[in-house]
Amino acid sequence: MKTQIATVEYPPTSTPSPAFEAALLELNERHAQFVRHYLLCGEGAEAARRAGYSTKSARKEGSRILALPKVRAAIEIARADLAKKAAYDQGAAMAELDQAIAFARETQNATALCRAIELKSKLCGLLIERQDVRQLGGFAININGLGED
Structure with missing residues (x-):
């Protein structure tokens, strides 16, 4: 076949x-x-x-x-x-972040300014998010209502 x-x-x-x-x-x-x-x-x-x-x-x-x-x-x-x-690459993203930073400064929006700076830092490789994935042994989690009384 x-x-x-x-x-x-x-x-x-x-x-x-x-x-x-x-x-x-x-x-x-x-x-x-x-x-x-x-x-x-x-x-x-x-x-x-x-x-x-x-x-x-x-x-x-x-x-x-x-x-x-x-x-x-x-x-x-x-x-x-x-x-x-x-037509969207690192340069285009950087240009948009520069515009966002300028707008945040102009409107005096500190939260937006911090976030735009954070994103620009990540884009440049200056800020890398890390997660701790180590497993710690020998502990118990007690949640109210689910454990033994």
Whole structure:
């Protein structure tokens, strides 16, 4: 029994760039469909299933295909194209935060100013949130109404 390959265009609402089209032409049809599906779902095994690979081997095949240099290149080209279309990167975020800081100062909103400065610091890598995930043993939690009387 021959497996049916589902075809999909990526991204669905826009025309692919010439660089992306050229990258897809370097792939066989199944790999090109895998790339299109991977860009839509972000999951290697699911993209492999949608591209016509066996459900049993989809995880292995997805991992194998993602390791292929031409496949990785096509995915990176598509992501770069989408990033250009979105036109929102670290510079754009920084510019918006600068505007927010100026507005907070102008309106004398200390809370907004502190928050904008905090976000700008995180964006620059100056402030990193950390969580303590150590587990301490030998303690009990008693909640009223749930414990023994």
